[in-house]
Every structure is written in C-alpha cells, then in structure tokens.
Amino acid sequence: MSRVYGLTGGIASGKTTVLDIFKKNGCKTYDADQVARQVVVPGSVGLREITKQFSKHILSTDGSLDRKKLGRIVFSDRRQLRKLTGITGLLIRKQILKMISDMKKDPDPVINIFEIPLLFEGKYQSYFDATISIYLDPQIQLKRLMKRNNLDEVAAKKKIESQMSMDQKRLLADFSIDNSQDLTHLETEILQLLKKL
Template structure:
C-alpha cells in the first residue's frame, strides 16, 4: 500500500532544498505550486475568474497572469488576498485531492511527498498519512527571504506575517525538520525523518 505525506513550511524555510533531498532518495514528489500554476493557465476558469475580479491589468501582453503585479496587490491587502484565495483555493484543492486519492488507490509500495505551502490553512492535514513541517528560526527566515528575493525588511515581514506562524505549523505537524542550520545539519534531520516514515 502506498503512503502519501504532506510537506509544509513557511516562506523561505527551505522547502525546495528538502524536496531535493526527497527527490535524490527516489521519493515520488508532488507540488502544490505546480497545481496552482496549472489552474490559472490561459484558457482556464481560474484565470477567467481572476481577470473578472482584478481586471485586465493583471495580465501580461500575451494573456498570461502577471504574478508580480497580482502579488503586489494581494500581499499588502488582506481583503484582496481573501478574494484571490476564494477563487484559486477550491480549484487547487480539487486537483490535489484527486492526486491523493489516485495515489492511495495504488497497490505499489511507494512513499510520496506532496508539498503544500498552505497545507494547514487549506485543511489538507486529514487527507495525508502524516504531515511533515519544515521549521526555521524566525530571524533566519527573515534574513533568508530578504536575501533570496531582494526584499526590504518591511516587505519581507509582510509576506511572512501573511502566513501561519512557523511555531503553529511546527506544533500541528506529525514530523518536524529543523532547517535553521547548514546543509549538513539538514541532511541529518532528513535522514532521521526518513527512518520514521
């Protein structure tokens, strides 16, 4: 019987790095960000609804979504963020639940990892065999985000504060990987986790 675990963590917590470790260890990987991009592609209901809500100005000349522009609208305005989430979350959830269901029906003995940044916010935890949360010290998270995205402290904090806190994700998870240290430390944490799955 195959198993599927949800993987989550705050922005700049190192989800990509941890996913790469899973990939290197031959785990099957699914990615909610990929699903999120698929549901707002040209010709989708998602993109149509977003355009109706936010106007033609959020489209690039070739008709695709201007993510940067949309982000600048929703990250600084909770009401606009709620409107965007009301459109995209149901579409994303439908796709994710179909993938989980197909995975669980499989007779192969595989372990899959589904990375969902907003796992708890979207109430996905009950659909998985367990939830893995990546934790990073708040100060380190802030520094990494500012450096990675070239953000000011104010903008970086806005993005961090628009999400559930690291502590809450840590407390609600079945497994925790601490990524506050270097890669060698993360690899140790990862190996310890895999032994428990």
C-alpha cells in the same frame, strides 16, 4: 501501498531544498504552487473566471496570466485578494485532493511528499498519512528571507509575522525537520526521517 505525506514550513524555511532531497532519495514529490499555476493556464476555467472578475488587462500579450499586474491589484486591496482567493482557492483544493486520492490508489510502495505552504491553514492534514514541518531558528529564517528577497529587517519581519508561526506548525505536525544548520545536517535529518515513514 503508496503513502502520502504533507510537507510544510514557514517562508524561507527551505521547503524547495527539502523537497529536492526527498526526491533525490527516491520519493515522488509534488508542489502546491505548481497546482496553483496549473489552474490558471490559458483556456482554464480559473483564468476565464479571473479575467471576468479583473478584466483582460491582467493578461499578457500571449493570453497567459500576468501575475505582476494581478499582484498589484490584489495586494493593495484586501477585498480584491478575497475575490481572487474565492476563484482560485476552490480550484486548487479540488485539484490537490484529486492528486492525493490518485496517489493513495497507487499499489506500489511509494513515498509521496506533497509540499503545501498553507497545509494547516487550509486544513489539509486529514488527507495525509502524516504531516512534516520544517523548522529553523527564527533569527536564521529572518536573515535568509532578507537575503533571498532583498528585504530590510522590518519588511522581512512583517512577512514572517503574517504567517502561522513555525512553532505552531511544528506542534501541529507529526514529524519535524530542523533546517537551522548546513546542507549535510539537513540531509542527515531527512534520511533519519525516511526510516520512520
């Protein structure tokens, strides 16, 4: 029977790399960010509601959502961000729960890994067979984020501090993966974990 595991980790913890390694080793992988994009495609209820709330100025010329324009509105005003989350949050959750339910119905003995950055914050853990959290040394996380997003130390620390800590996620998770070292070490960690899943 199909098993479904929730994967999470802090910003710049290597979630995409970890997901790719699981996929390379025969797991089916899913990404909550893709779901977030799906619920606002042209013609969707999500995009209609967002346009109603924020006007047609947030659309590109082809009718798709202009994320940069919307970002400028919502990230400078908490109330606007709450309005956006109120629209998309429920749609994303509904879609994620439907996907998990469909995975669990699959009679094949498949391991499904569903990456959700806000897994614990969104209280998704009870829907999974178990949860996995990626952990790395906080100094390495800071350096990776600064390099990846071209941020200074102050801005990078602010981004990290705005999220649930990796220590907290690791305590809440059933399993953890250490991504403090190189890719070879990470692959070894994941292969050892797969034997337990």
